[in-house]
Amino acid sequence: MNIHGSRVLLPGASGAIGSALAVRLHRSGARLALAGHDEGRLRRVSEACEGAPVFRFDAYELDRCARAPDWAAGELGGLDAVVVCVGVAGFGPVDTVPDAVAEHLFTVNALAPLAFLRAALPRVTPPGVLAAVTGVVVDAPPAGMADYAAAKSALAAWLTAVRRERRRTGTSVLDIRLPHVESGFAARRVVGEPPRLPRGLTVDEAADRIVAELTGQEG
Template sequence: MLLDGSRVLVAGATGVIGAAVASGLVERGARVAVAGRNPTRLAQHAADLGGVPASRIDAYDLDGCADLAHWAADRLGGLDAVVVTIGVAAFGPADTQPEPVTEHVFTVNALAPIAVLRGALAVRPTPGTLAAVTGVVAERPQRQMAAYSSAKAALSGWLTAVRAERRSQGTVVLDARLPHLDTGFADRAVAGTPPPLPRPVPLDETVDALLEALESDAVLLAPNGTGGVTADHRLPQPH
């Protein structure tokens, strides 16, 4: 997908990663619409990007999340891609995490992103690229992060299934399994204290890699073992 001139919805644009992705897209010539939870940051970010369309979303309003792609397509005159960066962390032993925390983690990290992307599938024509940030924990669940890891794994599994369903239609589905980044994300957890975490990967380099993955129609972005991330363009074989 050529980013220059493309029309892209970024959901989660009031977060550090989402804001950086939206800014990077605009710098590469894309027309963007942004959505996020914090109204103050959303308005400021939209203004900083030149007055792009902006919509506040609530992860618990799943119908509103599902309507987001239609709103963006209307504002942009069509929609070529949707990038979802919504997420929240929680830490602590699995047997001590309260049910409301687990529900919140699954709603924000799985149900809301799925609702946004499911809504995009109903837009005609369907956006050519659907992407979501899952995280390396989707494939390597971590201790003290049971709910967070499993919620991200659920989102990753949904992406894999949709990729198989839409392969014949040419829809690209990108699973961005990002490593620990220098965003302060862990310090904003809704519960618990982070366990020892690996050295963070630079945000700017990772966002650049994500944008390049979008432009090259990659299906997976994952840590490469050398302190960065690498895109994979091979489609998984259907089972």
């Protein structure tokens, strides 16, 4: 993906990683449409990106999530990429996680990202990019994070299947599996106490890694 001049919808732009990524993409010449939950932070990110258009959503409003790609294409005159940085953490043994909390984890970490990406399929112009941040929990689900890891794994499985479906269209489908990031993500958990985690990437390092994957320079 050539970032300069690309038209990018960024769901999760009001979060720590999403906001850092937005600034990097903007500085590299991308034209952004920013979607997020926290309206105040979303506006501040917009200001840092020279007034990029904003779209507020709640992860439970899947229909609204699905409207974002059409909105972004209208604002930007088309759509070349969607990069989803939406997520929320949850911790604890499975018998301590209420069903309502498990539903929340699956909605935010899987169903909402799928709504954005599914609706973007007919909108992203080949050779375009559909991408989402999952995490290394997909490769090795840790104890005490079963529901969170299962939700991220569901998103990863969906991305794998869609990549196979879109293999001949020229559209790239990326599963960006970041390691732990020192973003305050664990502190904003919806349940449980986080385990002792190894020192992770900084937010800036995480944003750099996402850009590298988008441009095919990772690894």
